Amino acid sequence: xxxxxxxxxxxxxxxxxxxxxxxxxxxxxxxxxxxxxxxxxxxxxxxxxxxxxxxxxxxxxxxxxxxxxxxxxxxxxxxxxxxxxxxxxxxxxxxxxxxxxxxxxxxxxxxxxxxxxxxxxxxxxxxxxxxxxxxxxxxxxxxxxxxxxxxxxxxxxxxxxxxxxxxxxxxxxxxxxxxxxxxxxxxxxxxxxxxxxxxxxxxxxxxxxxxxxxxxxxxxxxxxxxxxxxxxxxxxxxxxxxxxxxxxxxxxxxxxxxxxxxxxxxxxxxxxxxxxxxxxxxxxxxxxxxxxxxxxxxxxxxxxxxxxxxxxxxxxxxxxxxxxxxxxxxxxxxxxxxxxxxxxxxxxxxxxxxxxxxxxxxxxxxxxxxxxxxxxxxxxxxxxxxxxxxxxxxxxxxxxxxxxxxxxxxxxxxxxx
Numbered sequence: 361x362x363x364x365x366x367x368x369x370x371x372x373x374x375x376x377x378x379x380x381x382x383x384x385x386x387x388x389x390x391x392x393x394x395x396x397x398x399x400x401x402x403x404x405x406x407x408x409x410x411x412x413x414x415x416x417x418x419x420x421x422x423x424x425x426x427x428x429x430x431x432x433x434x435x436x437x438x439x440x441x442x443x444x445x446x447x448x449x450x451x452x453x454x455x456x457x458x459x460x461x462x463x464x465x466x467x468x469x470x471x472x473x474x475x476x477x478x479x480x481x482x483x484x485x486x487x488x489x490x491x492x493x494x495x496x497x498x499x500x501x502x503x504x505x506x507x508x509x510x511x512x513x514x515x516x517x518x519x520x521x522x523x524x525x526x527x528x529x530x531x532x533x534x535x536x537x538x539x540x541x542x543x544x545x546x547x548x549x550x551x552x553x554x555x556x557x558x559x560x561x562x563x564x565x566x567x568x569x570x571x572x573x574x575x576x577x578x579x580x581x582x583x584x585x586x587x588x589x590x591x592x593x594x595x596x597x598x599x600x601x602x603x604x605x606x607x608x609x610x611x612x613x614x615x616x617x618x619x620x621x622x623x624x625x626x627x628x629x630x631x632x633x634x635x636x637x638x639x640x641x642x643x644x645x646x647x648x649x650x651x652x653x654x655x656x657x658x659x660x661x662x663x664x665x666x667x668x669x670x671x672x673x674x675x676x677x678x679x680x681x682x683x684x685x686x687x688x689x690x691x692x693x694x695x696x697x698x699x700x701x702x703x704x705x706x707x708x709x710x711x712x713x714x715x716x717x718x719x720x721x722x723x724x725x726x727x728x729x730x731x732x733x734x735x736x737x738x739x740x741x742x743x744x745x746x747x748x749x750x751x752x753x754x755x756x757x758x759x760x761x762x763x764x765x766x767x768x769x770x771x772x773x774x775x776x777x
Contacts, residue, residue, distance in 0.1 A: 361394045364420035366412055368428035368437050369511055370403035381426040381509075381516055388525060390538040393585070394422065404434040413444055421504050422528065427511030429494040431473045437508060442481055445501045449479040452486055455495045462493060481508075487523040491515045498527045505531060536585040539592035543580045543600060545610040546619060546764045550578045556606045560599070567592075567599050576757050578610075612767060619763035620652050626770050627658040627708075635704035636662030637675055637696040639687065640714040640729060645759045661704045665696065675699045686722040688714055690730055690742045697732030698740055709734040710766060712758055717751040727754055731762050733769060741769065 365382045372379050382399045389396050398419065402412045409428075416423045428437030442449050456478035463470035477494040480486055487496030487507075492515035498507045507524060509516045545553060550573040554561065561569050567584035582599055586592035604611055613622045627634060636645050636659070643664045649655050663674055668687055671677040677687075677695045685691040693711050701709030714729030715721045727748035734740040743765050747754045 361422050362420045363389055363394050363396045363422040363424060364398040364400060364416040365396065365424050365426070366400045366402060366409075366416060367426050367511075368402055368404065368409060370405075370434070372401045372427075373403050380513055381511070384513070384517055385424055385426070385520065388520060390540060390583075392525060392528060393537045394528070395538075404428065404436060406436050406440045409437070409440045410444055413441065417504055422507070423504060424507045424509065426509045426516055429477065429496070429508060429510050431471075431476050431494075435476070438479060438481065441506060441508065445481075445499070445506065447484075447499065447501075448482040450482045451475070452478050452480045452495060455480070455486070455489075455493075458489075459493045481506075485527055487519050487527065489515055489519060490522070491518055496520075496524065498524070498531075500531065536587055537589050537592065538583060538585055539589055539596060540581060540583045541593075541596050541600070542615045543582065543603065543611060544613045544615075544617060545578045545580070545607060546576070546612055546760065548578060548607060548610040549573075553578050553580075553607055553610070557603055560602060567595050569599065569603075576760050609768075612764065619760055619767065620648050623763045623767045624649065624652045624655055624658055626767055628654060630770065632658065632708055632770075633660050633706040634658050634708045634710065635660055635700040635706040637665055637700035637709065637711040637732075638662060639665050639671070639696070639712060640716055641712040641755050641758055641762075642666060644755055645710070645712060645762055648759055660706050663700060663703070671696065675703065686724075688722050688724050688728060688730065690732075690744065693730035693732030693742045694734070694740050697734035701734050701736070707736045708766070710762055712762060714745070714754070714758065716754045717749075726751075729754065729758050729761075731758065731765060733762075733766055735769065735773075738773070741765075 365385050367379050367382055371377050379401060386396045400412050402409050425437050428435045438449060459474055459478055460470060480495060480497050481499045484497035484499035489495050489510060492510055494510050496509045496519050509519060550571055554571055567582050570581040572579045582596050584592040584595040612619060638645055646662045649659050665671045665675055668682055671687060672679060675696055676699045677692055681691050681695060693713050696711035696713060697709040700711060711732035715724050715726050717726035720726055727746055729745040729747060731743045732740060745761055747757055
């Protein structure tokens with residue numbers, strides 16, 4: 361079975377809201393073993409919606425609509441589909457009573473147009489709306505299944521999970537299940553990663569490998585189909601092993617994780633504490649880290665040391681270090697990391713100093729960055745970056761590289777032990 365998701369609503373095209381419904385439905389359909397090849401968004405216009413339906417019918421045998429089931433004049437999904445497939449709209453008494461009960465319960469006057477929400481396609485299977493008013497419905501015609509769902513995610517998601525998925529399963533017995541896994545990489549570009557595994561991509565069939573570039577990151581989505589989910593996962597394990605033989609040093613996690621989440625988890629597991637000295641990043645590292653639940657158990661504090669005076673007076677960077685090497689230097693990064701850990705009494709100190717832009721500093725070009733990492737009992741390490749992006753991008757990428765380097769060193773230390 362091939363599915364298409366059609367989201368109805370001009371507000372989506374205007375960018376007023378994000379179409380999270382399509383993402384949710386794609387994930388749920390994958391579990392059912394149903395392919396989703398197209399996402400369509402169409403405004404509140406009956407002619408354009410009719411055209412979108414006609415196109416979808418040529419390439420999909422399950423069409424799921426979200427939105428356009430409300431009481432107002434521009435809610436026209438039901439009416440358009442009814443005309444298109446030759447079905448009447450009839451009043452669903454159960455839905456009408458539920459709507460009337462809602463207005464009585466909230467002590468509000470029910471206007472006549474709210475009755476429209478209880479209209480359903482004749483002969484359709486009704487999907488109750490436990491979190492709103494307009495019911496959903498499923499109807500079949502000429503070998504195509506049409507499913508209509510409300511637009512608000514708080515109504516659509518539970519409706520599909522509780523009623524919609526089962527309604528599809530009753531009409532479609534999927535032999536194969538789809539299992540997906542996302543591998544996350546940092547420190548290697550999309551083109552470079554693809555070059556390393558190009559033969560695996562070219563020879564893919566099942567599982568499939570799909571690269572996707574992110575914000576300074578690259579992800580690979582691995583997808584396998586099999587009757588037995590355990591066998592599908594075994595297939596994914598084999599492909600993942602082949603990929604990591606080539607680019608494993610850049611791999612840091614799975615699915616919806618992030619560098620900050622992985623770093624926090626690693627520090628917690630090792631019972632290590634962290635302090636930060638931030639010049640270039642101006643507190644961005646600590647802001648990102650404190651956005652992760654549990655960060656308070658690993659981050660004790662830090663210093664935003666933008667000026668040379670703060671570097672000297674608060675963090676104890678030697679005056680001769682600044683005079684001889686400058687604030688944008690390996691030597692300054694070392695003292696910042698070591699002294700931050702000493703000042704705040706932590707196991708690890710990390711420092712960021714560099715040239716964010718737009719102008720060069722101390723004769724060093726924009727994008728020059730030094731990240732210092734002082735781990736108790738180990739020599740302090742400094743990583744130099746030559747980023748050369750915009751000011752905002754340089755700061756964000758510096759924070760991510762700081763996470764990546766620290767996470768890598770901690771894992772290397774663990775492997776060495």
